[in-house]
Amino acid sequence: AQSVTQPDIHITVSEGASLELRCNYSYGATPYLFWYVQSPGQGLQLLLKYFSGDTLVQGIKGFEAEFKRSQSSFNLRKPSVHWSDAAEYFCAVGLLSGGYNKLIFGAGTRLAVHP
């Protein structure tokens, strides 16, 4: 069955430090891959997406992610974290199942940023 795993439930980093959030997926073919961010009390905002081509994709707010087929991973990175990046981050896989396109979400990683 298709699944998305985000191994880290909580991560704390210091402001200005680099960040990497992990995401692994289980799917037979190359899926569409997404990262979303959710600030407290808000909906989900799309950070970036991967469909094909260059395996390093750039997103909004200075985030990037790298697709590694051999590791079935799509990790999110940011070179220097800002206090406003504190939020919950969701990795998602988009796939065709039962005749429709759907997203399967990971359980999320909550990011805290220390000043």
Next chain:
Amino acid sequence: NAGVTQTPKFRVLKTGQSMTLLCAQDMNHEYMYWYRQDPGMGLRLIHYSVGEGTTAKGEVPDGYNVSRLKKQNFLLGLESAAPSQTSVYFCASRGLAYEQYFGPGTRLTVT
């Protein structure tokens, strides 16, 4: 261009009461979705719609019904609310590149 909007933002129901959540999008998207979000479980798909007049079940459809009478609106109904339906509900619509755009959510508490 408001994107995806949801009403109401908050609601408290007693067990057995009914209610309807409204989702509206102004992006002319065909696909719309209803999710629920519970701590530690990410988002789970309740129902979805591939166009006006068509709906289908997602992963956790029991206890919910939906209708898509107009392309821009997608309604989620709870006929007899249960405490297990306490959750945050999100509506989304899908763009041409398969990305989904989410509304701000409705926080529902069933006592």
